[in-house]
Amino acid sequence: MWKPQRKYLDRKNSLEKDPVEVYCRVKPLDSGVGCIKVLDSKTVLVTTPDFNIRGIPTTNFKEIQYTFQHVFDEKCTQKEVFDSVAYPLIEALISGKNGLLFTYGVSGSGKTFTMNGAPDNGGILPRCFDVLFNSISHAQARKYVFKPDRMNGFDVQSNVDAMMEIQRDMLQAQRAPKTPRKIPSDVNLEDRVPDLGKITEVDDDCLYTVFVSHVEIYNNHIYDLLDDILEEGGRPKLPQSKILREDANHNMFVHGVNEVEVTSTEEAFEVYYKGQKRKRMAHTCLNAESSRSHSVFTLRLVQAPLNSSGDEVLQEKNIVCISQLSLVDLAGSERTNRTKNSGQRLREAGNINNSLLTLRTCFEILRENQMNGTSKVVPYRQSRLTHLFKNYFDGEGKVKMIVCVNPIADDYDETIHVLKFADMSKEIQVTRPIAMKLDLGLTPGRRRVNLNIRDENGNQALDSSPELGLVYSLGPEFPPLVLSDPNQADLIKNLMSFLEVRLGKRNVLQKELLLKHKNFRSRLVEIEKENVLAKQELASVKATLEVERRKSSLLESKLVNLESSCTKLEWKVQEKNNEISVLKKELDSVTAGLSQKVVEKEREKQRMKQRMLTEKQRANKEIQQKQKELTEEFKTQIRRKDEKLRLVKEIISNDSAILRERNNLTPSSSEGDLRTADLIKKFTPSMPQVSWALSADSPATSKQDGPLTRRMSRSVSNVAEIWLDHRPVTSATPLNTVLQPRMKKRKSVTKLTDAKDVANSKSSKYCLTTQEADSAGEVETRLYKGDIIPTTGGGAQVIFNDVETLRQVSPTKTTPLKRRSDEMTYETRSIVSYLQ
Ligand SMILES: Nc1ncnc2c1ncn2[C@@H]1O[C@H](COP(=O)(O)OP(=O)(O)OP(=O)(O)O)[C@@H](O)[C@H]1O
Structure with a gap:
């Protein structure tokens, strides 16, 4: 048995390719300003309008030219469009090739007008019916010879089976109440001007049948417009969406779609208007708008070769050639923001945009892959x-697109998008279809020969006697036979002629029947033979089929489940998207709040900084004020001390005079010293614990309380202290007093020539000894003591903190007053404490 080649897979890479043919049709301008001009039969010029849609003057003025396979200007007729674009597709259809034609454009640009037209000015669709039936009418198969197998294929029946089905249909139609006319009353097909075009190159040795289906894609769901409208509770039921499936040849098809066999343009119109009616009903149920859906009308031409005797198609499913032409009227391509849609309309627009966007994306990727x-x-x-x-793009077929444009300036932006898409589509290559006709080795022209033989035998084929009406009917019912008058010869005459016609028909039918009978018997014998062989084959095929069927039903249920879960997921995605947008809005408001807080914080920071600065300035001022006060206080103290010092000096000088007087009585200075101490003792009876004669290391001394006692323990140096003993007077008069300064470690110098002498020495204490004699010859020895403190600049400074003055006074000198001596002691103590 011959098996057809797989059309799609095996030849995909080796075939020639043609670009998608893109045509442009410019709608006549109803009113307003235009922005499109047809330059020639292939070019349009698009000019930026002076004002944009919001009435703002355009600044970016542009002129763009687009070229197409052909441009139909405002004046061109429907016939011209059909002849240029669709006629070749009907030719291809008859020769067994697939075709796809779609109209694309903005709403109101004339897509539906181009595709369907008006009853008196038919568009592509009715003209396709006309030309197709004009071309194949002489070779149409009897109805029901081909039957859709609902898997995108067709079964072939014998003429007899087909006749039986026709008979069944007719009886049913007689019994059934008269159905209303399917073509709506407002459509007057009598005004219709049929297209007289006819394709002559039709293979006469084949029989043809036309099937049509009509679906629409709305919100990304496929609805069959030829489904019967069911009612639920007195209302039309919501239409059920269909799924897409792939057939054995990898062609996509709508599973379970109604494919209606049509034998004439009239019947095709009935189906078309049924679809339109259903579309209106469905849209009422779905609350949809017709122009918001993509409409797909498919013509499928089934053809099969006649057998060798040329009287019946070969009963072999695999040799049936199926070609199809899909006529697609796409929904308007305008963007959502322009139409200001909301709710349901927004969802529709979103889905239209998504499907058109996917179409665009597919084209772009295809072009990229091909280039x-x-x-x-x-x-x-x-x-x-x-x-x-x-399959048109991945497999093979002829693809054409008519871009409809409305030249009105308001549509400028959308039209530019449409034209750009069209321009890009031109570059896509589609594999050229090859007719799947088989050469079975049968004699060409066998049908004509068969017809001629029949004519010669006077055996008119049933095909050529359609006036018989019901196949086994003897004609219309008997005329009225009421004999009211014996002379009513007309009645008898009429009855006789009626009976003669009936008799004639009976004879014709009898002859037909005998012929059929004969044919049937011979065929039965043939079939019987084949049957035996086929039965064996059938048994094995049945087993395989059963397995496949089970698999298929399993897959089908899986598919249905997947479809439903897919729909659920889609809804979920939709919900999630809504949630996301709500969350986004919340996030935006939170972000706005946060940024507000940040601004406030920044302001607060600035305020605090300002405050800190003011506080700092105030504190600085206070400190300065305090410093000033302290300085003033200190200066006052110094002044007071200076005053005191001056007084002490005065007292001391007075004392010196007294002591000198006393010293005149004692010969040696050491004695004088002692006497002075005694004198002090004497004059200071209130301070008996003060002992001038105590040495610095006497423990008794250190334990004594009172400021004077400590002051009098002269120069008690720490063990670690090194004194820089500076004695510029080399021949100083020996002091010989008990109050010798005690410096355990010392370095004696007579001269300090450089600052380094102080800075670099390891000494931490400094003592400068000076001696001078006054006019009376009394020697006064002064020891200026201080701490050597290193400075940051590497030098050193000496801070004097003690002055000891030793004066030798003559004991012979008279002591002035006891009171004076007391005063001196007191003042001496004061100066010591001050210097400390
Ligand atoms: N070439 C034309 N000549 C005369 N009238 C036209 C032409 N094209 C469109 N029209 C008219 O313009 C109107 C809108 O056209 P049509 O309905 O075909 O637009 P559409 O693109 O199919 O819109 P939608 O996308 O909304 O379905 C109709 O009244 C139609 O008769």
Whole structure:
């Protein structure tokens, strides 16, 4: 048995390719300003309008030219459009090739007008019916010879089976109440001007049948417009969406779609208007708008070769050639923001945009793959529209597009998008279809020969006697036979002629029957033979079929489950998207709040800084004020001390005079010293614990209380202290007093020539000894003592903190007053404490 080649897979890479043919039709301008001009039969010029849609003057003025396969200007007729674009597709259809034609454009640009037209000015669709039936009418198969197998294929029946089905249909139609006319009353087909075009190159040795289906894709769901409208509770039921499936040849098809066999343009119109009615009903149920859906009308031409005797098609399913032409009226391509849609309309617009966007994306990727040799995945499955027509681009077929444009300036932006898409589409290559006709080795022209033989035998085939009406009917019912008058010869005459016609018909039918009977018997014998062989084959095929059927039903249920879960997921995604947008809004408001807080914080920071600065300045001022006060206080103290010092000096000088007087009585200075001490003792009876004669290391001394006692333990140096003993007077008069300064470690110098002498020495204490004699010859020895403190600049400074003055006074000198002596002691103590 011959098996057909797989059309899609095996030849895909080796075939020639043609670009997608893109045509442009410019609608006549109703009113307003235009922005499109047809330059010639292939070019349009698009000019930026002076004002944009919001009435703002345009600054960026542009003129763009677009070229197409052909441009139809405002004046062109429907016939011209059909002849240029669709007629070749009907030719291809008859020769067994697939075709796809779609209209694309903004709403109101004339897509539906181009595709369907008006009853008196038919568009592409009715003209396709006309030309197709004009061309194949002489070779149409009897109804029901081909039957859709609901898997995108067709079964073939014998003429007899087909006749039986016709008979059944007729009886049913007689019994059934008269159905209303399917073509709506407002459509007057009598005014219709049929297209007289006819394709002559039709293979006469084949029989043809036309099937039509009509679906629409709305919100990415496929609805069959030829489904019967069911009612639920007195209202039309919501239409059920269909799924897409792939047949054995990898062609996509709408599973379970109604494919209606039509034998004439009239019947095709009935189906078309049924679809339109259903579309209106469905849209009422779905609350949809007709122009918001993609409409797909498919013509399928089934053809099969006649057998060798040329009287019946070969009863072999695999040799049936099926070609199809899909006529697609796409929904308007305008963007959502322009139409200001909301709610349901927004969702529709979103879905239209998504499917058109997917179409665009698929085209772009296809073009990229074809131009750059890449093999990126084309996302056909993202939308039902592209998924349905996947085979045209992946497989083979002729693809044409009519871009409809409204030249009105208001549509400028949208029109530019449409034209750009059209311009890009021109570059896509589609594999040229090859007719799947088989050469079975049968004699060409066998049908004509068969007809001639029949004519010669006077055996008119049933095909050529359609006036018989019901196949086994003997004609219309008997005329009224009421004999009211014996002379009513007319009645008898009429009855006789009626009976003669009936008799004639009976004879014809009898002859037909005998012929059929004969044919049937011979065929039965043939079939019987084949049957035996086929039965064996059938048994094995049945087993396989059963397995496949089970698999298929399993897969089908899986598919249904997947579809439903897919729909649920889609809804979920939609919900999540809504949630995301709500969350985004919340996030925006929180972010706005946060930024507000940040601004406030920044302001607070600035305020605090300002405050700190003011506080700092105030504190600085206070400190300065305090410093000033302290300085003033200190200066006052110094002044007071100076005053005291001056007084002490005065007292001391007075004392010196007294002591000198006393010293005149004692010969040696040491004695004088002692006497002075005694004198002090004497004059200071209130301070008996003060002992001038105590040495610094006497423990008794250190234990004594009172400021004077400590002061009088002269120069008690620490063990670690090194004194720089500076005695410029080399021949100083020996003091010989008990109050010798005690410096355990010392370095004696007579001269200090450089600052380093002080800075670099290891001494931490400094003592300068000076001696001078006054006019009376009394020697006064002064020891200026201080701490050597290193400075940051590497030098050293000496801070004097003690002055000891030793004066030798003559004991012979008279002591002035006891009171004076007391005073001196007191003042001496004061100066010592001050210097300390
Ligand atoms: N070439 C034309 N000549 C005369 N009238 C036209 C032409 N094209 C469109 N029209 C008219 O313009 C109107 C809108 O056209 P049509 O309905 O075909 O637009 P559409 O693109 O299909 O819109 P939608 O996308 O909304 O379905 C109709 O009344 C139609 O008769």
